[in-house]
Amino acid sequence: MEEIERLFREYHAPLVRYLTRQLNDADLAEELAQETFVRAMRHKPVSNERAWLFAVATNLIRDLLRRETRQRRHLLALHAEASHVESEPEELSPEDVRRAALAREALHNIPERDRAALYMSQEGLNYQEIAAALGLSVQSVGTTLTRARKKVVQRYEGLSNNHTRGAHVAS
Numbered sequence: 001m002e003e004i005e006r007l008f009r010e011y012h013a014p015l016v017r018y019l020t021r022q023l024n025d026a027d028l029a030e031e032l033a034q035e036t037f038v039r040a041m042r043h044k045p046v047s048n049e050r051a052w053l054f055a056v057a058t059n060l061i062r063d064l065l066r067r068e069t070r071q072r073r074h075l076l077a078l079h080a081e082a083s084h085v086e087s088e089p090e091e092l093s094p095e096d097v098r099r100a101a102l103a104r105e106a107l108h109n110i111p112e113r114d115r116a117a118l119y120m121s122q123e124g125l126n127y128q129e130i131a132a133a134l135g136l137s138v139q140s141v142g143t144t145l146t147r148a149r150k151k152v153v154q155r156y157e158g159l160s161n162n163h164t165r166g167a168h169v170a171s
Contacts, residue, residue: 004041011053012037014123018054021119022061024104032060051132054125058116058133102163106155114148121145 015036019029036057046052107115113134120130127141136144 003045004037007040007049007053008037011050015053015057018119018123019057019061021122022115023064028064032057032064035060048129048132050125051129054120054123054129055133055135061116062112098163099160102156102159103152106152106159109155110148110151114144114151117141117144118148118152 012033016026016029016033019032020026023029023032036053039056040049040053043052107118113136116134117130117136120133125133127138130136130141131138134144
């Protein structure tokens with residue numbers, strides 16, 4: 001029990017931050033972090049515990065997203081017209097809010113593995129840990145991070161340009 005308590009003290013906060021960034025939902029992030037530690041209790045010790053915990057958390061995100069996609073398809077099949085449309089941010093919101101929303105959208109429009117690598121890097125995981133968590137070679141982590149950053153910048157600029165053009169057309 002001491003081992004799981006140590007893991008929790010050491011990795012809970014960075015794991016929750018990572019999950020929150022991925023899901024944009026702090027409560028759900030906390031639930032998945034708890035499930036990650038439950039799985040750690042059931043698992044035998046591993047050589048790189050931080051990478052293993054982040055890999056488990058990433059897999060839980062994938063499972064959740066797959067379940068949500070299946071549920072969405074099912075609901076759409078039951079209802080010809082979806083009644084749930086995610087509301088757009090207000091057009092008159094402050095510039096910082098607009099930029100943050102565009103950045104989040106840009107991040108969520110890059111491939112899942114690239115996004116996970118960026119978030120893991122932000123949480124201080126080294127290349128070896130990121131490679132182990134995502135099933136990459138250590139040599140490809142740098143390339144993956146560079147590519148991910150470029151994609152985020154490109155998507156952000158594209159979204160920003162589209163939003164700016166849309167604002168000019170509307171006025």
